[in-house]
Amino acid sequence: MENTDIVLRIGNQDISSVELYPLLAQYRLLPQLAKEIVVDQAISSITCTPEETTLSQQNFYQRQKIADQNQLKAWLDHHGMTPEQLEKLTVRDLKIEKFKQLTWGDQLEPYFVKCKGQLDRVVYSLIRTKDPGVAQELYFRIQEGENTFSDLAREYSEGSEAQTGGLLGPVELNTPHPKIAQILAASRPGQLSPPTPVGDWWIILRLEKYVSAQLDDNTKQRLLNELFQGWLVSQIKENVSFSSPQTPSEQEKLSVDQS
Structure with missing residues (x-):
């Protein structure tokens, strides 16, 4: 007898409404469905x-x-x-x-004030090397004006920033490593920071420009x-819960057991 409860047909596979829930769960689509329903409930009274x-x-x-x-x-x-x-x-x-x-x-205004420190953007120059002695020498050469930051970055920096002469940004302050962000936040434009260990690297930083975020x-x-x-x-965390319904095979088994 043909099943009239078919809601979806894919190739030769017919999927009934009873089978749909397990498939949504299997393919991790239930959270997305729940999210869309929560949104629809929230906007139900909004008019256009x-x-x-x-x-x-x-x-x-x-x-x-x-x-x-x-x-x-x-x-x-x-x-x-x-x-x-x-x-x-x-x-x-x-x-x-x-x-x-x-x-x-x-x-928005109080939230912006709260978040502004992370929304501000910086342009900065970076040299990184795994040799603390090299880092110290490069720092003194920049400080004394023997070489430009850009030239030394191109020659000695061991990251991709070497291709841009060490120049990075503008990026938001929450983008760089937290220790780098901390140094930049406390720096003045043009200020050269001495070699600092960050993970496996020794880094030299110079803040080039500070761009204050605007609302x-x-x-x-x-x-x-x-x-x-x-x-x-x-x-979703507070109001959504999923329960696993019986699969068709479980329902058939229960029906047989009860009979």
Whole structure:
């Protein structure tokens, strides 16, 4: 007798609704599904104007290269989606952005102040060698003006920075090794730092430029995304739990045992 509960067919394999949960678990898709459901619950009360809805739909169709009804039908068939589901999908990103603004928009300035030290960027020069004697000699040669930092970096530095004359950046302060970041944060532009052990290396540093972070539109969006992702992780941890249902074979065995 044909199984009418088939929800997915892949090649010669028919997958029923009962088999779907174990497969989602097997392929580690349940956490992603849970995350999307948590997000949908959070944005369920967010509304969009007709103009916003139309624009979001147009932008979505453009990104997906949907130009006519035939392409639309092909896209829906490929994703196993109904037109009603697609309509919700086209405004989903907009609703998420509105949710972020409503939830954390007024927290951005204090959060920026808290994070600013890690958002500030630096341009710096680096020489690294595994020989402390070489590092000390190079430091004195730079300090006395016998050679430029760039020339010595190209000749003696043992990392990829040798290709740029030791120049690195601009990078955020949380990018380099924590000890390097600590030295740079305490330095003035142009200040040469003496040889310092960092892991297996001896390094010489010079801060070239300090770029203070600004709360511009890009930074605001980045901070909103960070707050949203942190919230999402906590929501999943606190409110999502998975239970393993019986597989079809277990259900059949239980049915036989009970009979």
